[in-house]
Amino acid sequence: MELTYMDIDKSNIPYRFQMDLKSKTLGFEIRYNTVFDYFTMNVFDKEWNVLASGKKLVIGVNVLSAIYDEAVPEGIEIIPYDLSATVDRITWENFTQSVKIYILEVSSE
Numbered sequence: 001m002e003l004t005y006m007d008i009d010k011s012n013i014p015y016r017f018q019m020d021l022k023s024k025t026l027g028f029e030i031r032y033n034t035v036f037d038y039f040t041m042n043v044f045d046k047e048w049n050v051l052a053s054g055k056k057l058v059i060g061v062n063v064l065s066a067i068y069d070e071a072v073p074e075g076i077e078i079i080p081y082d083l084s085a086t087v088d089r090i091t092w093e094n095f096t097q098s099v100k101i102y103i104l105e106v107s108s109e
Contacts (some may be wrong), residue, residue, distance in 0.1 A: 005006070008095075015030045022076055026051075043063065064078050065077070076103065
């Protein structure tokens, strides 16, 4: 199985982009808190209407959880994760290196 992840250039943060996920388009904006060394994500529908604002990126936590809108495709999870399992917190140093934001298709069965 091939893992798909969001290809993010940290030097462009705050970074805004759109992606097609299961024939629906979502917008994303990634921001960085320099004081406390963490990242947040805003999620938008295809017209850039806010679906979620300021969701802190946490290892293993689905960014799309608790967003109940028809713009969000069913069966998709967006999860920051460290495949090496060596970190438990997302920081400037490990983000886009060992920690990436993976896009997973999950079955509803």
